[in-house]
Amino acid sequence: MTTLTITCRFPEDEVLSFEREDPDEPLTLRLVNQKGADAKLTVDKLVLATDGTRHTQSLVLRGRVTGPLGTMESILKLDFTGEHRDAMLKEATVYQKTKVGSLQGDVLPRFYGCFEAKVGSMVVTCLAMEYCGEPVEDLRHIAHPFRQNLLLAVRDFHKRGKTHGDLYEGNILDCHGHPVLIDLEFAEDHKCVIKMKIVTGAIRPTVEEYGCPELYELISERLGLWKTAVIRFCNQTFWKDDVTCAEHLLDNMPTGTGDEERHKLAEQAKLVFQEILKERRLTYGTEEVLPGQRRVDYLEGAHVA
Ligand SMILES: [Zn+2]
Numbered sequence: 001m002t003t004l005t006i007t008c009r010f011p012e013d014e015v016l017s018f019e020r021e022d023p024d025e026p027l028t029l030r031l032v033n034q035k036g037a038d039a040k041l042t043v044d045k046l047v048l049a050t051d052g053t054r055h056t057q058s059l060v061l062r063g064r065v066t067g068p069l070g071t072m073e074s075i076l077k078l079d080f081t082g083e084h085r086d087a088m089l090k091e092a093t094v095y096q097k098t099k100v101g102s103l104q105g106d107v108l109p110r111f112y113g114c115f116e117a118k119v120g121s122m123v124v125t126c127l128a129m130e131y132c133g134e135p136v137e138d139l140r141h142i143a144h145p146f147r148q149n150l151l152l153a154v155r156d157f158h159k160r161g162k163t164h165g166d167l168y169e170g171n172i173l174d175c176h177g178h179p180v181l182i183d184l185e186f187a188e189d190h191k192c193v194i195k196m197k198i199v200t201g202a203i204r205p206t207v208e209e210y211g212c213p214e215l216y217e218l219i220s221e222r223l224g225l226w227k228t229a230v231i232r233f234c235n236q237t238f239w240k241d242d243v244t245c246a247e248h249l250l251d252n253m254p255t256g257t258g259d260e261e262r263h264k265l266a267e268q269a270k271l272v273f274q275e276i277l278k279e280r281r282l283t284y285g286t287e288e289v290l291p292g293q294r295r296v297d298y299l300e301g302a303h304v305a
Pocket of ligand 1: 192
């Protein structure tokens with residue numbers, strides 16, 4: 001049976017909310033639900049990576065794991081309360097017993113196993129996996145190749161029959177410019193259907209028109225690749241398809257606006273209208289919105305800046 005031996009004193013002991021007689025004594029955890037070679041993984045030089053993921057209060061530590069394959073910079077996700085044990089066992093199952101697991105070393109970190117130990121009356125549960133870099137900061141400002149690779153990564157994930165379930169910046173790592181997805185506890189069965197190509201800057205389709213809801217949310221809400229159907233001007237919201245001329249945008253100009261301000265707004269309105277026409281050419285192939293073409297169904301979920 002493979003064991004995981006955590007040899008150094010945990011950082012910030014008070015976070016761990018469990019007492020051991022000698023905190024310097026190695027903590028040995030045993031592999032759960034998995035057959036393993038008779039090998040030890042030893043962890044040292046632990047540092048606190050984060051004090052919990054978005055949804056859980058499990059403790060995430062970074063350390064060096066030494067095992068039969070050498071020494072690897074690793075992540076340990078620990079639960080001392082038992083509250084997140086089920087979620088962690090579920091995550092381990094996704095890595096080990098579903099097709100998604102085949103993405104380890106590429107779109108997913110290499111997973112070393114789920115380990116447990118009884119400490120007094122408490123069960124300590126630990127997921128150990130390869131360290132693959134830090135989370136991305138803002139998906140709306142990531143470089144184009146990363147964005148492209150992220151969409152391919154999620155698509156690869158879906159092709160293996162699961163949604164990730166919690167795609168946001170904190171669960172997307174930048175591994176030397178390559179996206180790696182973590183935190184698989186919310187993964188659910190999924191049959192991916194995509195009905196259209198993603199055209200950056202095109203008007204946002206409806207989720208029904210696009211297909212896959214998780215990719216749709218990533219593209220529209222997180223990456224912001226689609227334009228919305230509405231625009232704000234002079235504190236008023238306009239449907240882009242309704243705007244027939246630049247002056248239309250000035251209809252609601254507050255009374256008492258000075259000449260200079262009025263002139264400035266008129267110039268801005270011209271530029272905004274040019275943008276609307278450009279979008280229209282991209283979307284409809286013409287600057288005119290023909291009867292029956294107006295996309296009222298884009299209303300749903302549209303952002304108002
Ligand atoms: Zn999908």
